[in-house]
Amino acid sequence: MSSNGFELPLRLLLAFKMLIDELHAELAREGHPDIRPMYGFVMQAIGPDGTTAVELGRTLGVTKQAAGKTVDNLERIGYVERTTDPRDSRRKLVRLTPHGMDALDRSARIFDTLRTRWAAELGEDRLNALESDLRRMTPDNPWRLDIPGWFGTL
Amino acid sequence: MSSNGFELPLRLLLAFKMLIDELHAELAREGHPDIRPMYGFVMQAIGPDGTTAVELGRTLGVTKQAAGKTVDNLERIGYVERTTDPRDSRRKLVRLTPHGMDALDRSARIFDTLRTRWAAELGEDRLNALESDLRRMTPDNPWRLDIPGWFGTL
DNA sequence: CATGATAGACAACCTGGTTAACTATATGGG
């Protein structure tokens, strides 16, 4: 039956893509039509306290230049702002704007809703098992393992 | 516990990334160091009978230009070759070279091995359940639903 | 046979990544 090893990665990717697509469709409906898939990850990585381009690059596993460019784009569309650090004038703090905060909050809520939909379809037990299995097969700290770096170079 | 909806997409992506990374590490070891993640999908989509750039684009859900560029790259590193169709001199048949065939064969074998490793870790039953659940949540024909198109624009 | 559809190529641009080189600011040791 499902002994074809090619199916597993494909289904994992498809499932991810579906969730992301649904997220963005809903975000667009809720007033965030310009959000791109990367941005959610980046804003999550910036966090409520802000960060700097270099630090952000380290967190995401990309170069500071790449992080800087992404911050440029986020700044251009009003999701983050840069302020100079008074205690170290080399640094520039990158922080989410209220608009960015709003997008992040909505993303979290939408993801919860999507998970609920999956639970309704598969049953809470099966979904818990699925998450548990994936957790077992993937690294512990999902965050800082160059996800976006990998996105791009795909 | 895991009621955080953000974890599901992240784990799906991480799991996919891990499989792909392991695939490429092994492919590199077996004489295919230049393969990029996209190429596997593209070669799979080309198939043993070959195709054309336009058709490939349709299959993958990207423009014919994008498909053409990717074929250029695959041609440059010797995985595919272009021959003109004698029956329609507008068309150029894209076919896998023996080198490309070899890469595709090895990919299939490696994916099977990786799946076996997952089965050893999770148990065959749990893995079957996982695949079944993913199958249930994703489109039927996984193939022609703009996977790569989505890759790039991420 | 002229017209419209199709295959492919080319150019310009976008995003997200890379290296490399540069400036400006901190910081710590002689």
Added chain:
DNA sequence: CCCATATAGTTAACCAGGTTGTCTATCATG
């Protein structure tokens, strides 16, 4: 105190893969 080194950020040039738009060549058909 000052100089050397490390760090933050910017800019530039490039790559891969995607997009639109335009153009040519060929096919197929009324």
